[in-house]
Amino acid sequence: MFNRKRLFVLMLSLLLLSLSGAALAQDPIELTMWTWKIFHVPGLEAIAANYEAETGIKVNIEAYNPDEVYRTKITTSAQSGDLPDILSYWSGGQWELAATDMLVELTDVVDESWQSEFLPGTYELQSVMTQSTYDFCQQDADCTYSNIEVGQVFSVPLLAGQAFFLFGNKQIISDAGLDPNAVPATAEEWMDAMLAIKEATGSPGLVTGVQNPAVLHFWLFNPLMITSCGVETYDAIWNGEDSFTNPCAMKVLDWFYAMSTNDLWMPGILQTNIDPADVAFSQELAAYDLGGTYTLGFLIAQGMDPENIVSFPVPPLAGSAIPTLEIAPAPLIDVMVTKHSEYPEEALAFLRYLTSPEQMALFAKINGDLPAVKVPSDPEIVGSVMPGLLNAVSDYTPFQDSTSQQLQEPSSVLQLGLQQFITGETTPEELATAIDEANKAAWEQLGS
DSSP states (O other), rough: OOOHHHOOOOOOHHHHHHHHHHHHHHHOOEEEEEESOGGGHHHHHHHHHHHHHHHHOEEEEEESSSSHHHHHHHHHHHHHHHHOSEEEETTHHHHHHHHHHHHHHOOTSSSSSHTBOOOTTIIIIIIIIIIHHHHHHHHTTTTTOOTTTTTOBBEEEEEEEEEEEEEEEEHHHHHHHSSOOOOOHHHHHHHHHHHHHHHHHHOOSOOTTTTHHHHIIIIHHHHHHHHHHHHHHHHHHHSSSSSSSSSHHHHHHHHHHHHHHHHHHHHGGGGOOOOHHHHHHHHHHHSSSEHHHHHHHHHTTTTGGGGEEEEEOOOOOOOOOOOOOOOOOEEEEEEEEBBTOSSSHHHHHHHHHHHHHHHEEEHHHHHHBBBBOOOOOOHHHHHHHHHHHHTTTTTTOOGGOOOOOOOHHHHHHHHHHHHHHHHHHOOOHHEEEEEHHHHHHHHTTTTT
């Protein structure tokens, strides 16, 4: 007998199967992430591949460079409604994007568990709108994000970094009969190593972006001086209450002078800026390179074998008030979900996956850049060079306790004088006196 009810059930089942098949036939979810750091692409793609293997969701990584091209593309894409699902952006710069309603708010999404995985001083100081940042914005008539409230969150930190790091070419060091893995305990030991390398191999000791006058000041002089003098004396000297002729400051100037009298700089150093200096080091034109956590990734991108690089923080002078330089990294790059995403929940899930310790350890190993996430310093996990950076990273740095105001006039005299050491135009005694005079005049002009 014909059974209408059975026929109806059969037809309904076929319809549901048809709809299910149609859904399965649709394209799988794909997300897009933008960055301006081209050398970050391999690490991001490796994480994206892992994510696709686990979830079936593909994440396409696209890079646009240089910086201004990237900024312009974001602006034009925001106007056309064509932003990617995920953006990487300069830490602190996300407020301008959030103020124009471009980003998904994450205030109630980043829970305590997620927050605990970030390096101290990254998420809570740059990814969260702090009271100090809010107050500064409200007092600035030109501030573009005055509509953002205290406590709001629109991004999480991806990468952190800081200067004060040295990188050595293991092969050159080894060719001089030195242990390539030995880290100098003092600046004097480091100079002795450069002298030995020059005598044995003819290789110059050090390269960095000396053409930029701020490099020697902030990347080398300041860490040597704050450790040599201690925070209290360091502040007193810069604040005009003490003198650059103080023995602890003179030791630093004497060390810089000896670098020049011993001819340890790479030839042409005064015409060498930051990126060209790193390129020169990658081409084995000097034994050591002065830079920051971000330098390592650039060197690897230039084709240097990570196994041939040793890294360590700037070593203090012997007898320094602070015997070891502790370095607290600052957030450099944040990641965020845009409101143009068709799959905001999936994009947010990838953000969480991307910033997990396991995936950021993989990124560190591939790219040699410092995550803003706590990762182990095991060479098997992060590669042979990253431990030199990770082991120097601390929750604290003496610069956090410093209240020094390094006024423009004495800073300019110092920067020029450090360059003039190289040309032989001044001496430590002459430079110390000149800085003091400029510092005194600058403070008097301020009415202090």
